[in-house]
Amino acid sequence: MRLDVVTIFPDYLAPLDLSLIGKARRDGILDVHVHDLRTFTDDRHRTVDDSPLGGGAGMVMKPEPWARALEHVVDAGASQGAPVPHLIVPGPGGVPLTQALAHELAQEPWLAFACGRYEGIDERVYEHAGERMPVTIVSLGDYVLNGGEVAVLAIVEAVGRLLPGVVGNAESLVEESHEDGLLEYPVYTRPAVWADGDVVREVPPVLLSGNHGAIAAWRHEQRLERTAARRPDLLPTSATTGALADLDVR
Numbered sequence: 001m002r003l004d005v006v007t008i009f010p011d012y013l014a015p016l017d018l019s020l021i022g023k024a025r026r027d028g029i030l031d032v033h034v035h036d037l038r039t040f041t042d043d044r045h046r047t048v049d050d051s052p053l054g055g056g057a058g059m060v061m062k063p064e065p066w067a068r069a070l071e072h073v074v075d076a077g078a079s080q081g082a083p084v085p086h087l088i089v090p091g092p093g094g095v096p097l098t099q100a101l102a103h104e105l106a107q108e109p110w111l112a113f114a115c116g117r118y119e120g121i122d123e124r125v126y127e128h129a130g131e132r133m134p135v136t137i138v139s140l141g142d143y144v145l146n147g148g149e150v151a152v153l154a155i156v157e158a159v160g161r162l163l164p165g166v167v168g169n170a171e172s173l174v175e176e177s178h179e180d181g182l183l184e185y186p187v188y189t190r191p192a193v194w195a196d197g198d199v200v201r202e203v204p205p206v207l208l209s210g211n212h213g214a215i216a217a218w219r220h221e222q223r224l225e226r227t228a229a230r231r232p233d234l235l236p237t238s239a240t241t242g243a244l245a246d247l248d249v250r
């Protein structure tokens with residue numbers, strides 16, 4: 001998968017050189033190109049913003065640098081097995097990033113990301129890009145960031161980890177929160193008995209039993225309990241009247 005990111009803060013994307021995503025790049029699974037929007041300005045001050053027409057606070061990102069940047073991205077990546085990328089634009093008014101959307105995006109050969117700043121990008125950029133490539137505005141959630149870079153890091157991680165070969169053990173992707181509608185079960189490791197000062201904390205005995213059926217059942221019940229307690233909105237209504245109804249869920 002090729003990823004192109006356009007931003008006025010290229011260094012914000014440095015974390016894409018680290019950990020599993022960084023290894024995926026070195027392994028050739030991900031081909032990431034970060035572009036500085038200011039490269040595509042045409043004035044000595046490398047201007048990317050201006051005051052909002054119609055008045056209002058803050059600044060708006062000018063359309064011309066974005067049009068030039070996106071044209072460069074399309075020209076640079078034309079050999080990707082797709083003539084154009086799917087352009088993802090983080091925005092507070094976008095569709096929510098969900099695990100289902102991450103799976104959809106993981107099927108694409110080429111994604112491009114437009115990281116806006118200030119009060120946003122001139123709306124005509126979305127129209128101009130939409131005439132040339134699929135465009136989706138995506139939001140991380142109902143809170144406000146200062147720009148799109150943090151969202152792109154999250155989207156790239158959520159999508160990249162789904163690509164074959166990125167996460168060492170693909171089984172670890174299965175019973176994760178949001179993968180199948182339930183939150184994940186609690187995990188433990190050695191020591192089985194942790195003497196924390198004068199407090200002794202033990203691992204649930206079932207995990208030491210060697211009874212894999214009992215362990216699986218316990219873990220599933222933990223997932224149901226946690227989901228009911230923290231994210232009841234994720235549960236189908238039938239589940240809340242069935243097995244969960246008897247659970248003492250605080």
Ligand SMILES: N#Cc1c(N)n[nH]c1-c1ccc2c(Cl)cn(Cc3cccnc3)c2c1
Pocket residue numbers: 090091092094115116117118119120121138139140141142143144145146147148151
């Ligand atoms: N994704 C996402 C996301 C999220 N979940 N919250 N905020 C954002 C986000 C993404 C992109 C931009 C751009 Cl471009 C400018 N801003 C600042 C801003 C703040 C309030 C209203 N208008 C613009 C962005 C905020």
